[in-house]
Amino acid sequence: MPGRRERGAAVVDFVLIMVLLVPLVLGVAQVALVLHVRNTAAAAASEGARSAAPLGATPADGAARTRDMIRDALADHYADDVTATRTSIGGVPGTEVVVRTRVPALGLFGPSVPITVRGHAVSDVEP
Numbered sequence: 001m002p003g004r005r006e007r008g009a010a011v012v013d014f015v016l017i018m019v020l021l022v023p024l025v026l027g028v029a030q031v032a033l034v035l036h037v038r039n040t041a042a043a044a045a046s047e048g049a050r051s052a053a054p055l056g057a058t059p060a061d062g063a064a065r066t067r068d069m070i071r072d073a074l075a076d077h078y079a080d081d082v083t084a085t086r087t088s089i090g091g092v093p094g095t096e097v098v099v100r101t102r103v104p105a106l107g108l109f110g111p112s113v114p115i116t117v118r119g120h121a122v123s124d125v126e127p
Helices: 009-051 059-073
Strands: 081-089 092-104 112-122
Touching: 009 059, 009 081, 009 092, 009 112, 059 081, 059 092, 081 112
Parallel strands: none
Antiparallel strands: 081 092, 092 112
């Protein structure tokens, strides 16, 4: 009987496919998490720099805006290291906001990798 010798082959095929498919899906999900955190931090840094650019605004206003945006979109610990300073952008006064954070590289609780993003904006000046 040829059908009797192939009994249980579907279970073996399923296990062999899952051994390859599960790490692939988890790897894609991990890359998506890292990119999401990086892109959110970059957008928040840019927005923070823009909020520190108008007349009367300070770099502290930009850092606070950046922290608020990160905390609204991600967890609080991603906003722990945010700095904002006045700088020169192509010879024009500006503001730079820097966000330094760590993102888990293997699962949500695994080892983490550092990420640093910067946002720049040209400051308004009195005529």
